[in-house]
Amino acid sequence: MRTLRYQRPEGVEAAVSAVNATPGARYLGGGTNLVDLMKLGVETPDLLVDVSGLPHHDIEELPGGGVRIGAAVRNSDLAADPLVRTRYPVVSQALLAGASDQLRNVATVGGNLLQRTRCLYFQDAGKPCNKRAPGTGCPAIEGVHRNLAILGASPHCVATHPSDLAVALAALDAQVLVEGGTGPREIPLTELHRLPGDRPERDTVLEHGDLITHVRLPAAPEAVNSAYRKARDRASFAFALSSVGAALEVRDGLVHRVRLALGGVAPKPWRARAAEERLRGAPATPEAFTRAVEAELSVAEPLRDNAFKVPLTRHLAVRVLCDLAGRAGGPR
Amino acid sequence: MRVSFTVNGRRHEADDVWEGESLLFVLRERLGLPGSKNACEQGECGSCTVRLDGEVVCACLVAAGQAQGREVRTVEGLADGAGPPGGLAPIQQAFVDAGAVQCGFCTPGLLVTADALLERQPSPSDADIREALSGNLCRCTGYEKILDAVRLAAARSAAGAAPTAPGPEAPPAPRSEPEPGE
Numbered sequence: 001m002r003t004l005r006y007q008r009p010e011g012v013e014a015a016v017s018a019v020n021a022t023p024g025a026r027y028l029g030g031g032t033n034l035v036d037l038m039k040l041g042v043e044t045p046d047l048l049v050d051v052s053g054l055p056h057h058d059i060e061e062l063p064g065g066g067v068r069i070g071a072a073v074r075n076s077d078l079a080a081d082p083l084v085r086t087r088y089p090v091v092s093q094a095l096l097a098g099a100s101d102q103l104r105n106v107a108t109v110g111g112n113l114l115q116r117t118r119c120l121y122f123q124d125a126g127k128p129c130n131k132r133a134p135g136t137g138c139p140a141i142e143g144v145h146r147n148l149a150i151l152g153a154s155p156h157c158v159a160t161h162p163s164d165l166a167v168a169l170a171a172l173d174a175q176v177l178v179e180g181g182t183g184p185r186e187i188p189l190t191e192l193h194r195l196p197g198d199r200p201e202r203d204t205v206l207e208h209g210d211l212i213t214h215v216r217l218p219a220a221p222e223a224v225n226s227a228y229r230k231a232r233d234r235a236s237f238a239f240a241l242s243s244v245g246a247a248l249e250v251r252d253g254l255v256h257r258v259r260l261a262l263g264g265v266a267p268k269p270w271r272a273r274a275a276e277e278r279l280r281g282a283p284a285t286p287e288a289f290t291r292a293v294e295a296e297l298s299v300a301e302p303l304r305d306n307a308f309k310v311p312l313t314r315h316l317a318v319r320v321l322c323d324l325a326g327r328a329g330g331p332r
Numbered sequence: 333m334r335v336s337f338t339v340n341g342r343r344h345e346a347d348d349v350w351e352g353e354s355l356l357f358v359l360r361e362r363l364g365l366p367g368s369k370n371a372c373e374q375g376e377c378g379s380c381t382v383r384l385d386g387e388v389v390c391a392c393l394v395a396a397g398q399a400q401g402r403e404v405r406t407v408e409g410l411a412d413g414a415g416p417p418g419g420l421a422p423i424q425q426a427f428v429d430a431g432a433v434q435c436g437f438c439t440p441g442l443l444v445t446a447d448a449l450l451e452r453q454p455s456p457s458d459a460d461i462r463e464a465l466s467g468n469l470c471r472c473t474g475y476e477k478i479l480d481a482v483r484l485a486a487a488r489s490a491a492g493a494a495p496t497a498p499g500p501e502a503p504p505a506p507r508s509e510p511e512p513g514e
Contacts, residue, residue, distance in 0.1 A: 006333060006351040006397040028395060035393045036374045038352055048351060050397060076387070100467020101445070103375055105387040106394065236466035 005047045012179050012213060015049050020181050020209035022047045027211060029072065029111030032103045037116060041125040042132055052108065056213055059083065065219030068177075071110030071212045075165070076101070078109060088217060090226035090245045094168035097230045100237045110212035113166055113176065113192065116203065117159035117267075118239055120144055130156045131200040138200075141303065147241060150300040150309045151266040157200030158303060160264055161193055167263035168228055168245040169215060170271045177214040180207060189215070193268030200267075222249035222257040229320050230263070231312055240264030242313040248324035250284040260317065262296075265309055272296040272317070289321040290314065337399045339363060340409025346396070355399045356380045356391035359406060367407040367440050378468030381441035382406045388448045390467075407440035410447055423447045426485035427478075434472035442468045446482050454493075455486055 006028075009015040019025040025047035028034055037043040056070030059081050067083055078084060079095035099107065116122065121129045121140050128136035140148055140158050148158045166189065174189040192204050206212075226247035232238035243263035249256045258279045260272040275296035282288040293314050300310050335358060336345045346362040354373075359365045359382070369379035373392050380391040383405040391404075411421040420428070423446050433439050442465065449456055449464040456464065461482050470478060 002352070004351040006395070008397070008400075028398075030393075031395050031398060032375055032390070032393045035354060035395055039373055048395065048397070050395070052398065100375075100378065101448075101464060102378055102381055102388050102390045102467045103393070106384075106389050236463055 002044065003046060006050065007047065008050045008053055012054060012211065015051050015054060016179055016181065016209055016211050018047065018049050019211070023208065025049055027051050027110075029108035030074065030103075030106040031111075032099070032107045033111065033115040037123075040123055042116075042123060051110070051211065054213075056110075062216070065221075067217045069109055069215045069217070071108060071177075071214055073109050075099070075104040075107045075109070075112060078165075079104065086224065088168070088172060088220070088223045088226060090168040090171060090223065090228045090247060091165065091217070093228035094164040094230075094243075094245055097228055097240075097243070098164040109165070109215055112163050113169075113189075113212060113215075114204065114206075115162055118162045119148060119159040122159060131159060131196070131203075134199075134201045144305075145303045146305045147239065147264075148303065148306060149266050150302045150306055150313075151262070151270055151297075152195045153267060153301070154196045154198065154200065156198050157196035157267065159196070159200070159267055161203075161266070161268050162239050162264075163269065164228065164230060164240065164243060164263060166193070166269040167243055167261045168226075169217070170269035171226070171245040171247060171259040171261035172217055172220055172223060173259075175216040175218070176212055177216060178206065178210050179213050180210040184213070186216070189269070190271050196267050220247065220259070222259065223247045225249060225324055226259070227320050227324055229316055231316055242309050242316055244313070244317045244320045246317070246320045246324060248284070248321060250325055253283055255279045255282050255284050255288075258321075260293075260296075260321070262313060262317070265300075265313055275317070284321075284325040286318060286322055289318045289325075293317040293321075333397065335396050335400050337401060338403045339365065340405055340412060349396045351395075351397065353396040354392050355382070355384075355394040355396055355404070358396050358399070359391060359404070365406055365408050368444075369437055369440055371437060372469075376469065377438070377441070378445060379438050379441040381444045381468065383444060383448060388445050388467075405444075407443055410443060421447065422488060423450065423481070423485045426481045426488065430477050430481035430484050432474065432477040432481035434470070434474045438468060438470045438472075442470070442478060446478075446485070449482070450486055450489065454489055456482070458483075 026045040028048045028050045056072040058070045060068045075095045079092045085092045121127045130138050149160050169189045176187045228245045230240045230243035240263050245261045247259040262270040275292040278292040334347050335349050346358050371377045371379040375390040375393045382391045414421040
């Protein structure tokens, strides 16, 4: 049996230095992804540094209207938080669209952001995969890829990021607070995850030893009118084929503020900035929503078996925007 | 390593636990509590569902060390305090009466999940039941009887709680509501 050590550090500093000192160390949050990957032989850490006991369990209101969320807050607690439900319903809805009660009761905010792709080839240690074993190739490009990326992929990797929460956080311009060897820093959520390029083994910009301590949601008045919608193969407990997180404020029939992010279609939560730009000041109509989302999806490069995601995503995004605009019309 | 925690009200210590072991393995192989089932081992099927500090979790994905000092309730403890020793918890009796058990492999996990649902929501709608049980898969696909069992347990509990309702010998028929438009 492999040697594996398990530590429960007293504080952030001890946790960070333990991982920094051990190349094969991993932070353990809820474990719902890491423990699974260890069983599959995809992850083979020699030290688990359990950070679920660190003092990152609070959801605090910030002066100016934002909210700071501890990285160890469980998905179920964040989804149920009254402040989050009122000010950022998209966050609560995204969390409840993911996993099951059993997993949400354990999974943490920090772990959710750093979970790995559910691409079948990545999860099968017996198969080639550039993300898991750099340089071995990507069998998904010609293989089973119905659920994989249509945006932002590369010839080296077409995996999708599986998080629902991250899509909502991308739409909201959340900031990720990180503690590393060199003191605390903030990273915009939209810049936390990388596109694969020719280094698909690196999911994020974090360095070994970096620990997510909090996520900060800036004040966003339009987020009271926000929503998350997810298309999947069954009604509950499945990863997204496509998902949409959006917030919208309409004034005098025109789009005043809009936030739009897509999930299940790219290697990272996909902030739809091209669509947002077209929408600002545009009439809040299904036609304008459709044109804007089409502009975003014009750069999509579907694979043999996932071209359905393009119209699916368009319909989903237009539907959510129409709902938020409080209007009828658009695809059902 | 040594892991100490409470299971069904009793303090347990497990020695020589490998750091990569799951809570499920400790329960089944070290503490002799095989009620929680080991099926998918990846949090997909819910057969290993236990309560950890009151919350339902998949024991297969909880690292053993994370159970240290905490309180676990397994299907073996479900009937504790529910009546005479050796009796069944109301949710267990409802599964028996509704015929909600086929091969039985998913049953312990479903019992723990359904019990937790009824504790927090004594009169769940069909949509509530479906969502709450979505993390428990029955490969025999006997979901209709399982839904019947949860409705039956809820109805019996409501009948027992209401002073003018008939006693448990004559439980109201399970509700049949229109399916949610999913």
